[in-house]
Structure formats: C-alpha cells, structure tokens
Amino acid sequence: MAHDKQVDDVSGVEMTGHEWDGLRELNNPLPRWWLWTFYVTCAWAVVYWVLMPSWPLLDDYLRGVRGHSQRAVVMEEVAALQAQRATAGAGLQEVSLEEIQQTPDLLQFAMANGAAAFGDNCAACHGSGGQGATGYPNLNDDVWLWGGTLDEIHQTLLYGIRAEHDETRMGDMPAFGRDGILNRQEIRATANHVLTLSGQEPEEGADLALGEELFVNNCAACHGESGEGMRELGSANLADHEWLYGGSLQAVMASIDQGRAGVMPAWDARLDPVTIKSLAVYVHALGGGE
Numbered sequence: 001m002a003h004d005k006q007v008d009d010v011s012g013v014e015m016t017g018h019e020w021d022g023l024r025e026l027n028n029p030l031p032r033w034w035l036w037t038f039y040v041t042c043a044w045a046v047v048y049w050v051l052m053p054s055w056p057l058l059d060d061y062l063r064g065v066r067g068h069s070q071r072a073v074v075m076e077e078v079a080a081l082q083a084q085r086a087t088a089g090a091g092l093q094e095v096s097l098e099e100i101q102q103t104p105d106l107l108q109f110a111m112a113n114g115a116a117a118f119g120d121n122c123a124a125c126h127g128s129g130g131q132g133a134t135g136y137p138n139l140n141d142d143v144w145l146w147g148g149t150l151d152e153i154h155q156t157l158l159y160g161i162r163a164e165h166d167e168t169r170m171g172d173m174p175a176f177g178r179d180g181i182l183n184r185q186e187i188r189a190t191a192n193h194v195l196t197l198s199g200q201e202p203e204e205g206a207d208l209a210l211g212e213e214l215f216v217n218n219c220a221a222c223h224g225e226s227g228e229g230m231r232e233l234g235s236a237n238l239a240d241h242e243w244l245y246g247g248s249l250q251a252v253m254a255s256i257d258q259g260r261a262g263v264m265p266a267w268d269a270r271l272d273p274v275t276i277k278s279l280a281v282y283v284h285a286l287g288g289g290e
C-alpha cells in the first residue's frame with residue numbers, strides 16, 4: 001500500500017503510515033550509538049571469519065589464518081597427561097612396593113592403575129569388588145591361602161598358582177576319593193571330623209574316632225593337626241569359618257574326593273611390571289592386606 005508522507009502534528013516527525021487502534025508509528029531514525037555498535041559487530045564478524053575456523057565447505061571447512069583447532073588443543077592436553085603418567089609409571093618401576101605405599105603421589109597412581117587393571121583382568125574370576133565366589137578367593141577379607149603381605153601378593157600375581165610358570169605356587173591336595181586312597185565311608189568320617197575343627201556340628205552317628213585318625217594320618221601334614229593350614233602349601237585353614245569351596249558336609253566331602261586344585265593364572269608374561277606392582281598395592285589395600 002502506498003502512502004502519502006504524513007507528518008505528526010505534535011512532534012513534527014514523519015510517520016510510517018502504520019496504525020493500530022488509533023496509535024500511529026513515527027519514523028524516528030535509529031540512535032547513533034546503536035548503529036555504530038551494529039557496524040562494529042559486522043566488522044568483527046568479518047575479521048573473525050578471516051582469523052578463525054568459520055564456514056563449512058563441501059568436504060572440509062575454512063580453517064582461518066590462525067589455524068586454531070579445538071581438537072588439536074585437546075590432543076596436546078592428552079599427550080601431556082600421558083607423558084605425566086609415563087613419568088609416574090616409571091617412578092613406580094624403580095621403587096619398592098613399600099615405598100609406593102608411603103609416597104602419596106605414587107600410591108594415588110598405583111591405586112587408579114590397579115583398579116582399572118583389576119576390572120579388566122581379575123574381576124571375571126574374583127568379582128568386580130574382589131569379593132570372590134566359590135573356588136575364587138575373596139580378596140577383601142584377611143583370610144589368605146598364600147599370604148597377604150605386599151611381597152606375597154606380588155609373587156602370587158607374577159607367577160600364579162598351579163599355573164604354567166616355572167616359579168608358580170604349588171600345593172597339591174590329593175584327590176583322595178578319585179584316586180582310591182580313601183573309600184566313601186572314610187571320606188565321610190574325615191569330613192565330619194573337619195566340621196568339628198571349625199566348631200560345626202557333625203552329622204548324627206558320625207565315626208569321629210575314625211575321622212580323627214584318618215585326618216592325622218592323611219591330612220595333618222598339609223593342614224596341621226588342628227586344621228590351621230600352611231601358607232607355604234596354600235593349604236586352606238579348615239578351622240576358620242571362611243570356605244573357598246563351602247563348609248557343608250557335602251562340600252567338604254567333595255573337596256576330599258576331588259582335591260580341588262584351583263588355578264590362578266601367572267601375569268608375568270601378560271601384564272607389564274608397573275601394572276603388576278599397581279595391582280599388588282591395590283589388592284593389598286582392598287581391606288585384608290597384612
């Protein structure tokens with residue numbers, strides 16, 4: 001719609017011709033400060049396009065004179081962090097396990113490194129929190145088959161238990177039933193005696209005299225007369241209330257029958273020395289370290 005130019009009587013300013021319910025719009029010029037700010041931002045945008053990454057292209061983008069890249073900045077930061085980690089890791093390699101425990105920086109690194117490696121390599125057998133399962137020891141408690149000092153744990157990790165390694169920990173309980181050393185009735189009597197060692201009730205009518213005699217003759221050499229176990233052999237303590245394979249009559253009879261012989265892999269050839277040290281410190285800190 002074309003309009004004749006109209007001028008407002010009161011202010012003397014030209015009008016746009018827009019009208020709403022009797023209100024008419026004046027055509028005042030934009031304020032100077034506003035216009036200049038607008039020009040400056042336009043100029044700034046042009047400068048920014050030239051200097052910084054700006055427009056997308058078909059298979060690339062305008063990189064800008066400064067060649068700035070957020071990704072490159074992140075990569076640099078990651079590289080710096082890795083270099084810092086490598087230095088901390090190298091520090092771990094040279095010092096003893098006790099020193100790692102006593103040096104806050106090294107300890108912090110070892111714990112983080114150990115926790116990650118535990119999740120990747122150990123949790124499948126020992127549980128994500130090291131709580132263990134039947135046949136797989138709980139690493140949180142202070143019950144140890146082979147010993148819970150830093151060095152003993154380190155050795156277990158390096159060479160494993162009944163693993164394929166020349167220096168692996170060895171302790172073989174015979175399969176008394178399977179190999180025909182004891183018959184069913186003798187196994188039952190011995191198992192009932194084992195129950196009494198940890199203060200459990202034997203089953204009714206159990207031949208405890210026979211059980212004790214068989215225990216002394218066949219078992220005490222490895223487990224001790226009162227069933228306290230021996231760490232050099234990894235023979236379980238039968239007098240505590242912690243069972244690797246279960247403390248019921250049935251489970252104890254199965255242990256005597258088969259001899260169990262759980263295998264823990266050797267990590268010597270699979271993990272680097274710094275990771276194995278970290279794991280030893282981590283497992284020691286789980287709660288049962290000696």
Ligand code: HEC
Nearest residue numbers: 121122125135137144145146147156161234262263264279
């Ligand atoms: C394939 C299963 C398996 C994996 C994987 C495994 N373990 Fe074990 N681990 C065992 C078994 C089984 C035993 C008990 C062996 C025995 O009867 O003496 C054991 C024993 C141990 C012991 C000795 C406990 C004691 O009471 O003396 C430690 C410590 C241990 N494991 C730590 C680890 C760590 C750390 C890892 C990861 C690097 C790991 N294990 C990975 C099966 C496994």
Ligand code: HEC
Nearest residue numbers: 171173218219222234235236243244245246255260261262
């Ligand atoms: C040559 C040494 C040796 C002799 C002899 C031996 N044991 Fe063992 N026993 C072990 C070892 C080592 C273990 C550790 C478990 C494994 O093999 O994984 C064990 C484990 C056990 C367990 C499982 C404990 C648990 O926590 O679940 C029972 C039960 C047991 N023995 C009872 C006996 C009885 C009873 C006899 C005698 C009839 C006997 N053992 C003779 C070495 C021996």
